[in-house]
Amino acid sequence: MKITEKVKSFEDACQILGIEPNIPQVEMLPENHQKAIIAHYKLVIIAQALNEGWKPNWDDDDEYKYYPWFDMEGSSSGSGFSYLGYGHWYSDSYFGSRLCFKSRELARYIGETFVDLYREYFVLD
Secondary structure, eight states, X not given: OOHHHHOSSHHHHHHHHTOOOOOOOOTTSOHHHHHHHHHHHHHHHHXXXXXXTOOOOTTOTTOOEEEEEEESSOOTTSOSOEEEEEEEEOOOOSSOOTTOBSXXXXXXXXXXXXXXXXXXXXXXO
């Protein structure tokens, strides 16, 4: 069974990783950032499960790293935030993204399936 068939929720990702689906305490943060921090945490856990142990090698210039791409200006749906596609980049950085993926398919999957979490993470209300 493909990993995308196993990970349909944050709870599924936690189960695959063998961790409790607990949410970090964020009450000490400004209220307008709490939802974003929780969304980022959930996305990191989901990404870890989807990548099945893969970690980006930032010393390998030939290794593609994929991430979902979003339209922040709006869409025909009127949501103002929608999944648009995927991207990949070449980097000389020694600091990696926790939200990049080993394949285009995984970047597309998380962008489409978890667009609401990405919205909570990226958009400041």
